[in-house]
Amino acid sequence: MLVSEVMLQQTQATRVIEPWRRFMASLPTPSACAASPRSAVIALWGGLGYNRRAGYLHDAARVILDEFDGFVPSDPDALRRLPGVGAYTANAVASFAFGVGVGVLDTNVGRILARALVNRPLARSEAQRLADELVRGRDSAVHNQAMLDLGAQFCTAKPRCPTCPMASRCAWRAVGGPDPAQYSAAVSVRQSAFVGSDRQCRGRIIAVLRDGPSNLDALLVRIAEPRDRVERLLAALVEDGLVEHGAHAVHLVGDTREPVG
Ligand code: SF4
Numbered sequence: 268m269l270v271s272e273v274m275l276q277q278t279q280a281t282r283v284i285e286p287w288r289r290f291m292a293s294l295p296t297p298s299a300c301a302a303s304p305r306s307a308v309i310a311l312w313g314g315l316g317y318n319r320r321a322g323y324l325h326d327a328a329r330v331i332l333d334e335f336d337g338f339v340p341s342d343p344d345a346l347r348r349l350p351g352v353g354a355y356t357a358n359a360v361a362s363f364a365f366g367v368g369v370g371v372l373d374t375n376v377g378r379i380l381a382r383a384l385v386n387r388p389l390a391r392s393e394a395q396r397l398a399d400e401l402v403r404g405r406d407s408a409v410h411n412q413a414m415l416d417l418g419a420q421f422c423t424a425k426p427r428c429p430t431c432p433m434a435s436r437c438a439w440r441a442v443g444g445p446d447p448a449q450y451s452a453a454v455s456v457r458q459s460a461f462v463g464s465d466r467q468c469r470g471r472i473i474a475v476l477r478d479g480p481s482n483l484d485a486l487l488v489r490i491a492e493p494r495d496r497v498e499r500l501l502a503a504l505v506e507d508g509l510v511e512h513g514a515h516a517v518h519l520v521g522d523t524r525e526p527v528g
Contacts, residue, residue: 300328304521323351370398480518486488
């Protein structure tokens with residue numbers, strides 16, 4: 268559950284299925300993940316993008332080993348102590364893996380709460396409090412999954428109210444007025460364009476280094492981007508703990524193979 272939730276951050280579920288299977292087949296436990304070289308964890312991340320998450324997951328496995336006897340904690344506050352785990356991921360793992368009674372609040376659920384419950388914009392803390400209250404006395408995993416599905420299938424940015432199962436109990440539909448979800452804190456901002464972005468270029472550098480270490484000139488040829496851009500992004504990847512830039516080669520952290528070019 269922790270691996271899937273980290274993979275699902277800003278990534279569609281259909282893209283996660285195969286990498287998740289591959290990852291779990293190779294590194295099925297926190298101890299297996301922690302013992303694996305960083306380069307192998309990044310390689311298993313495949314084409315998922317946002318490779319920093321692979322580094323976070325690797326670090327999280329080490330924290331789980333050091334501080335939690337090798338078991339993923341069930342308490343949301345303890346989960347938030349793991350690298351790369353924020354409020355949403357902590358609550359999702361606590362609810363879906365352990366049945367802990369906390370609300371899982373994402374953009375979709377925030378929209379439902381603002382529209383159906385209160386018909387006014389919600390700050391994130393208030394939305395979380397409402398989400399937690401709604402779970403009380405219910406099967407946490409079933410309730411949270413239903414909320415996520417309702418938000419994804421019906422209470423979308425352009426809501427499908429006539430067919431929504433909540434329609435008869437929805438405050439916004441009953442009272443009307445401007446869409447209260449537009450200004451709610453839980454509503455996410457649009458992601459910047461991917462094509463041509465630094466994010467895309469970082470992913471291409473990682474993809475080249477997955478094949479093996481490379482000297483800088485060979486890397487520049489394969490990336491075909493200006494040297495100063497590649498060097499800036501490499502510095503950021505080094506800072507993120509994903510890449511090492513040695514005297515003779517650039518390589519994924521923990522990759523001890525000889526340079527391929
Ligand atoms: S009736 Fe419309 S606004 Fe209300 S919860 Fe359903 S989809 Fe959302």
